[in-house]
Amino acid sequence: MRDAHRLLREATREPHERLDALFGGFDLSTREGYARFVGAQASAMIAVEAALDAAGAADVIDNWPERRRGDALRNDAATLGIEPMRLDPPSLSDHAEIAGALYVVEGSRHGARFLRKQVPDALPTAFLDSEQAPGSWAKLLDRIDAILYQPEAEAAATRSALRVFDLFGQAGRLWMKA
Numbered sequence: 441m442r443d444a445h446r447l448l449r450e451a452t453r454e455p456h457e458r459l460d461a462l463f464g465g466f467d468l469s470t471r472e473g474y475a476r477f478v479g480a481q482a483s484a485m486i487a488v489e490a491a492l493d494a495a496g497a498a499d500v501i502d503n504w505p506e507r508r509r510g511d512a513l514r515n516d517a518a519t520l521g522i523e524p525m526r527l528d529p530p531s532l533s534d535h536a537e538i539a540g541a542l543y544v545v546e547g548s549r550h551g552a553r554f555l556r557k558q559v560p561d562a563l564p565t566a567f568l569d570s571e572q573a574p575g576s577w578a579k580l581l582d583r584i585d586a587i588l589y590q591p592e593a594e595a596a597a598t599r600s601a602l603r604v605f606d607l608f609g610q611a612g613r614l615w616m617k618a
Contacts, residue, residue, distance in 0.1 A: 444584060448540065459608055463480070463608075468559050469558055478516045478520055478522065482516070483526075484610070485510055486510045486524055487527040487528065487529040491541065492532065492545075494529075494532070495537070501580055512569075513567045515564065516566050516567050525611065527610065527611060536594075537596050539587045543580075543601055546572075546577065553568075
């Protein structure tokens with residue numbers, strides 16, 4: 441079986457780097473900067489999770505409900521006194537597109553420990569503190585590889601992942617100006 445998830449990583453490297461640079465512009469050491477970061481993350485994540493739910497992500501990865509982080513973001517946002525912006529969810533129509541979106545949202549967990557160190561203890565961090573069960577990332581990558589066994593599926597997953605990166609970028613730019 442091919443490592444299709446490596447294709448996703450390569451195809452999304454530049455948008456991922458741009459998004460990291462954009463979100464690196466939020467000063468997580470201040471309440472205002474952290475609130476903007478949470479607002480941006482919540483705005484995008486809530487939209488993507490709604491799309492994943494509607495498309496049937498639970499049919500792709502059996503523990504999808506436990507992986508969701510929108511509620512943690514809603515709680516952090518409420519504690520910070522902000523309201524996530526409503527963004528249009530990306531269109532996801534098949535397992536390949538779901539796989540591409542899951543790759544992005546689940547991959548975003550990897551930087552959480554690093555980011556958490558920048559946030560003062562007095563601020564709400566349910567989102568950043570949301571940990572995966574051991575082996576969850578590997579299980580998802582195995583599932584992605586099984587779904588993306590044909591070039592058409594790889595292309596659909598890549599387009600989906602790029603749309604999700606774009607949505608997070610849109611949210612980040614909106615909250616930078618808020």
